[in-house]
Amino acid sequence: MHTLKIDIPRLPVPIAYDDAILLTGSCFTEHIADRLIQHKFNVVSNPNGILFNPLSVADSLNGYIANKQYTKADLFYLNELWNSWDHHTRFSDIDADTALANINSSQQQAHDQIRNAKHLIITLGSAFQYYLKDGNKPVANNHRAPAQWFEKRLLTIGQITAAMLQTIQSLRAINPDIQIIFTISPVRHIRDGVVENNRSKARLIEAVHQLCESCTGTFYFPAYELLIDILRDYRYYDVDFVHPNFLATSYVWERVVECAMEEHTIALMKQLSEITTAARHRPRFPDTEAHQKFRSVTLQKCLSLQQQFPHIDLTQEIRYFS
Numbered sequence: 001m002h003t004l005k006i007d008i009p010r011l012p013v014p015i016a017y018d019d020a021i022l023l024t025g026s027c028f029t030e031h032i033a034d035r036l037i038q039h040k041f042n043v044v045s046n047p048n049g050i051l052f053n054p055l056s057v058a059d060s061l062n063g064y065i066a067n068k069q070y071t072k073a074d075l076f077y078l079n080e081l082w083n084s085w086d087h088h089t090r091f092s093d094i095d096a097d098t099a100l101a102n103i104n105s106s107q108q109q110a111h112d113q114i115r116n117a118k119h120l121i122i123t124l125g126s127a128f129q130y131y132l133k134d135g136n137k138p139v140a141n142n143h144r145a146p147a148q149w150f151e152k153r154l155l156t157i158g159q160i161t162a163a164m165l166q167t168i169q170s171l172r173a174i175n176p177d178i179q180i181i182f183t184i185s186p187v188r189h190i191r192d193g194v195v196e197n198n199r200s201k202a203r204l205i206e207a208v209h210q211l212c213e214s215c216t217g218t219f220y221f222p223a224y225e226l227l228i229d230i231l232r233d234y235r236y237y238d239v240d241f242v243h244p245n246f247l248a249t250s251y252v253w254e255r256v257v258e259c260a261m262e263e264h265t266i267a268l269m270k271q272l273s274e275i276t277t278a279a280r281h282r283p284r285f286p287d288t289e290a291h292q293k294f295r296s297v298t299l300q301k302c303l304s305l306q307q308q309f310p311h312i313d314l315t316q317e318i319r320y321f322s
Contacts, residue, residue, distance in 0.1 A: 008259045015260045019118035026125030028185040031249040039269045047110035049088020052125035056140035058163040067111040085139040125185040127155045127200040160207035180218045182208040186227030188242045279317045
């Protein structure tokens, strides 16, 4: 594939298998998290669900740092569901106690992970922020509430950097050595308008570069540029011309591996990927001697790797092949 060349500096602290990783932000975050999970890294991804704007990302991280626990007063009832303005609709539920239990369980998991994480990956999607007109509260998700409830504002670079800087300082207070990797989502927010989307992305890019220049241990991975400037073709997008397709996210993932992983980690990733892929396969004839032999051989691989690398959780795969 003939493309422009882009220089992506290697991370000074590579991602390793004994590292805890927290990812948060837009839906593009989930593509990277899925790949890490497939390769059995220690990952917590989007504890508030998908978040697009930097204020919501900063507020959620502050909540993890403080181990904020939500109460029923933090929820609101709409469309027969209990919802949180700080969370994605995947936390909404017809029962308030169930919604709260899921939210607070995720908060606790995120708090534990952020205290011990070696790497925090933040993907920002849009500089547009919605505020409730009643109370001026910034919201992470509109939960299909009436449009007239909200005011939409384009955040300034100063607002973005100030919010993220305060959060980084709070994070460093409990985890001084955490490595923060910023990315900008290549997903186009066309509902804002093409021109408006580009203004939004430009503000995110400039804010993130200012943060990386002023904060030690903070780095930029050019996921946005890989899609917009290197691939530059609608064949790398879904049918909506907005979301990167499997080919595009695979290409970005390869660049992540190149800049963030060492050779011995990559070799282990290949072995683990073969095991997780085999565990997802459902054979047509599971009782054949050939398949039974395959299960036995793969089980031995699992047990051997589990013994060599006890910090990698292969419990599910060992159970399946047993």
